[in-house]
Amino acid sequence: MEIMRLKPSFARKLNQDGFTPIHLAMQNGETRVVLRLLDVDNDLVRIQGREGITPLHFAAQRGDLDLLVAFLRVCPDSIEDVTVQRETVLHIALTNGNFDAFQLLLGWLRRAWFKDAFSLGRKLLNWQDEEGNTVLHIAISRDQSQIVGWLTKFPLDINIENRSGFTAFEILENEANLVNEAPMRRMLCCARARRPWGLRRPLADYLRSPVGIDERVYVYFIRQRSRITTEMRAALLVVVVLLITISFQTVLKPPAGILLDNTATSNRTAPTNVKRQPQYLTTTLFMLENSLKLLMFFTAAFFFAAISAILYLLPFGHFVLAGPICRNTCQGFCSKIGAT
Template identity: 40%
Template structure:
């Protein structure tokens, strides 16, 4: 009797592997309770796992309709059918799962990694956007390392995925997620600093708590200062972009920028869509944003000015201060970094 039971499920597995819907219904006619077996097993390789992994789209959708609970099962490796479809890049099946049950975006597999986390790591911004719209609450899901999808996108150097996630949390007014800390107490801002992602730092600086400390008691600025040239490696490219946007010359200095006549773009604020820079204390949010943008440009110009020698103005402190004001190797003019993080 036991061998007969094994034979039934071997046949079912073969049917799933081949994606044969006709034979599936033949088995169901022969054994009406054949799919009930999987409800009683905590971790198992179901026929839905097999068909999703093999890319059998129509069979997967048929089986998912007949027995939706199979999509919630994890195999012995800790993966759901949707996880396996993502791993094998079977996007049509993934979208099929999404259409039938959007909550599968939040199903937690090995390491509490959800499909949203996985897509953020892969950097598929289109699928990431679909997941967010289908299951908005998935943005709150954490891995066992207390990572959000935003943490994972930044750690994986998936800049476009990060921008999608950033746009989403801003549109749904959930910016506090950006201040969420992982198991080491690091926010997204800390992580961006640790891998020198200056583009991300620039995008986040007006949104997050820049003074937040991780478990080592360090802010993102502290992490940047561990580099001998904190934001220099990528500063050149950003400076070039900023100069192009604001119509700078090829060798513009900060003094040169401030003393030059505003360009047409700056004067009309068409590109940034912002108001007069002079309205700062009691002005609009747009005025503050424009002032902040100018401060970022100023820092980039200053850093680029002395980047070639990798030696900032004034050099570095040669010895520790007795009152801990500075340490050996720290820049004597670290206020330039402070300017980057303050509005």
């Protein structure tokens, strides 16, 4: 340790086998020496040895929970390091069957509160190794239903494909003799995993295939939408909002001539010296009810068409904000129609 203090660069030297002093200390089970080395330099956790293995990777490979906690405490950024096979510490823990270490790492990601912690967790869980496999692919291929249940609770891309073009669900379909196939299938279905429907057509065959009517309509509307300028979009949105306002006003206060003042018909025997309530000119109660229903029908159709126009005119990426607003507006509109 005195040599490390006098010459810290010695701690980063690799021997002929591709290991640093901290790697050798971990191989020999010298936990105290490992912690003393971290006191000299915390970044030793990220130093890569043979095949790009860092001390954090080595701890996950051996399932040493205490060292995992110590490494993550002194150097949280070390969880981003990958090996030459593009394996993260999550891949290594899962591949070596150290499920306690894997659960510890998931718990650390879930509880991390530093800046960009959410994006880091999503990045690591969707990270693909050299063969394109994520930790979800590996968990399914190893028949680990409990880990699949843990992973489906995280914001990961459950339909990501590996280098062979298989999603997690397709690996589940192709693997034979899986004991936990049924529970894993339910978990993937609840997480909205894409179901395999036969062999997938290559992109070249898809582009050579005839274009259907539904696809033509979709492409036409997307092209027309992309041609709308910003100024035109703003003007059209103002007009559509005004039309929605008119629809709401029609529901709140229908035009005169279709409402019936019930007091006028129920008070026919009222004294003549009492001032009667004004009543609208109507024909019959039957015609009044039909006229009101017809008005509400066309107003509702007009309103929902205007809402659809807003969603069509909004630029891509604004649906997250516009969706709840349009939903609440539609709920208020429907409640007013029901009250009318």
